[in-house]
Amino acid sequence: MKKLYPFNQALKLSTIERDPGKKTRLSFFKFLTALAAFVLSPNQNCKAQIIAYTFSQSSSVYTPVANETVLAAATDNTATLNLNSVVSAVNIPFAFSFNGTSYTSLNVSSNGFITFGSVAPSPFYTSPISGTTSYQGAISAWGRDISSFYNIGGKTGKISYGVTGNAPNREFIIQWTNFRPNASTVSTIVYSFSFQIRLKETSNIIQMAYDQGSYLAGSTTVNGTAEIGIRGASNAEFNNRLNPTTAVFSASGAGTAGNSAQAFNTVGTVPGMPPADLVYTWTPPSCYTPTGISVNNLTSVSAILSWNASASLPGGYDIYYSTSSAAPTSSTAPTVSNVPGTSYQINNLNPLTTYYAWVRSNCGSGNVSVWSLDPMIFTTKCSNPPAAPTVNGATIYPNHQAILTANPSSSANYSWYDAPNGAT
Secondary structure (H helix, E strand, O other): OOOOEOOOOOOOOOOOOOOOOOEEEEEOOOOOOOOOOOOOOOOOOOHHHHHEEEEEEEEOOOOOOOOOEEEEEEOOOOOOOOOOOOOEEEEEEEEEEOOOEHHHHHEOOOEEEEEEEEEOOOOOOOOOOOOOOOEEEEEEEEEOOOOEOOOOOHHHHHHHEEEOOOOOOEEEEEEEEEEEOOOOOOOOOEEEEEEEEEEEOOOOEEEEEEEOOOEOOOOOOOOEEEHHHHHHOOOOOOOEEEEEOOOOOHOOEEEEOOOOOOEEEOOOOOOOOOOOOOEHHHEEOOOOOOOOEEEEOOOOOOOOEEEOOOOOOOOOEEEEEOOOOOOOOOOOOOOEEEOOOOOEEEEEOOOOEEEEEEEEEEEEOEEEEEOOOOOOOEEOOOOOOOOEEEEEOOEEEOOOOOOOOOOOOOOOOEEOOHHHHOOO
């Protein structure tokens, strides 16, 4: 049986009942607690950039691209020849910045979207925003399984691109002409519409423009949903549109999940199809959130927070940290303001405590980025344990007493045990 004897000074040990004839060695046992600090989410992604794009909707006359270059055209109404599953690589004539990264090329999918980065989507890919393919970003004007047609009502579908304007204010336009809102090889039911993705030089604004559609053959309803919006390097980074079947297409709201989509119907007015000359615009932020946030050099009272320089090269960075996981908002005052570099040592922390930290760019004159979307979570180390006190031991026999003394090295509490190492 183990007995515990707390002490702050010299103690008198009570008689210990043991079997007669056996002796017991009493020793001092020092208990140490050590907890390694942990860090979660060592790297931050670019989520904050995508959600920081602002959306607007307007109306402007749909203008087909002039002097176009045709990427692909339908040559028959079979599934293999009607532009049902095609992906083409295209060079951009100027550097276009998307999600904080500059690109000079992109991939165009016949399924109504474009992507950035070296990883191209499969020709059969139909979920550009909610899917898991690891391209660096996507812009989707009508993301779903769609196709074109060949020589219906004198019209044939194609995918093309072109450039308008003069540097540094050019626009690169990718255009889907005479496409069905779904994938089909039927020639007796053909609803046709056209749309564009327009990338603006210098401002890096994204626009999606829609032409009014019409039936070239038949009148049977075609309905469903399409993914429309922008996505970052993962499907957790989305800024998309949503309207249910009970709301008209032009009355969409912000998406609430990566798979949020816009409902459409080629016959009914609700939800209907994109009205003539509808334009969706996504404008990038002028102050980008820093990425690559990490924590190192943890102690019991301090931690060094580091991050990658923002693409907008701000004059400083703001930091907010707390023991609460509640994320800061645009009105939350920073804990530390306008840090000039890309690291900062946080001091006066509490030992063995979990903290949550966020960083944003401070571009001056009230122009700040959104806070990093995911917090950097870290736990400080425990305080250094006290040194062991000087202590004497004693050997006693059953029904006898011994006086044990110790000179503590600090005000910490210690414990006595009636067996070595606290054993029974």
